[in-house]
Amino acid sequence: VPFYAWKFRTMVVGADQRLARDRRLRERFAATYKLVDDPRVTRMGRWLRRTSLDELPQLINVLRGEMSLVGPRPIVEEELRKYGAWERRLLCVRPGLTGMWQVLRHHQPDYAQRVSLDMYYIDHWSVGLDLKILLRTLPSVIAGRGAY
Template sequence: MERLNKLDDKIEKNFERKENGVLYLILKRFLDVFISIIAIILLSPIFIVILIAIKVDSKGKIVFGHKRLGKDRKEINVYKFRTMVENADEIFAKFTEEQKKEYYTNFKLENDPRITKVGDFLRKTSLDELPQLFNILRGDMSLVGPRPIVEKEVDKYGEYADKFFSVIPGLTGYWQANGRSDTTYEERVQMDMYYIDNASFIMDIKIIFKTITSVLKKEGAI
């Protein structure tokens, strides 16, 4: 599997061996807190614009906590800007068998009728994920790591489930930086395992910058 913007393998491997463990976790947590605080301050005007746009566009909560599984299978509320209509569950109940099959295969729909106009824009630009900066401050999530999943997705990881839940989930990760919504679920699992096996401070920095580049180029939504 292609590495991110390949550096000298020997240098990176030596660095990984030295930082693996406590030092890496300390550096990772420092990066999480520092960047999330700076991002919340700098992006506060965008937060306000999004709040107003969602309120004007459709009825319902502006921000909601989506229940997902984090490290050690602990249930966490992952904060997101609302991108669906208020009666999304009612609409889902009326989905055709083909639509439900597509959803349960990849846990997303290419043309989801539940998504609002503002929500569609937020998803394509990944701006709906911004409230998760507060999850990062709380320690529920990290800037980089496998995305937190719902209970129904656990079977997708099969024998790799325990390894998946051994790390803190992230706002972005290896598959988001390298494939985003164009990635199949099977490829996503493989990329998550690759990240867990090779995680390093250098890799985290590279993933953050590559994710930003992918978002700016609009290379698929997370």
């Protein structure tokens, strides 16, 4: 079910238009839907992302029942177009504020690895797995691992 994911603004005004105009940037973005050292991110936005505080407003989504504390990453509409039947299973569960991808990435995985970790979570879900992920989230946030 589509919903508005609450976040602090971390990008410059017109970021989407800038992406549309820059072919190289667009190609890099298409691979993972994230950019390391994204030139569209503001100085304050870099700090918010590095500290993961940009995700804090999504607690509103959790309280409204649109998201869970733990689960697969929320996706944007452009990602949905890439999905086949296997990936569409990700849409059967609530997206999470944190998840396996956020706590397990020691390097930046590509998009397929991200989807695989989210699928693993769905296939192996348990209260214990959620607790493990929640317990590993804080050290990941403090270390700034994977935040960009």
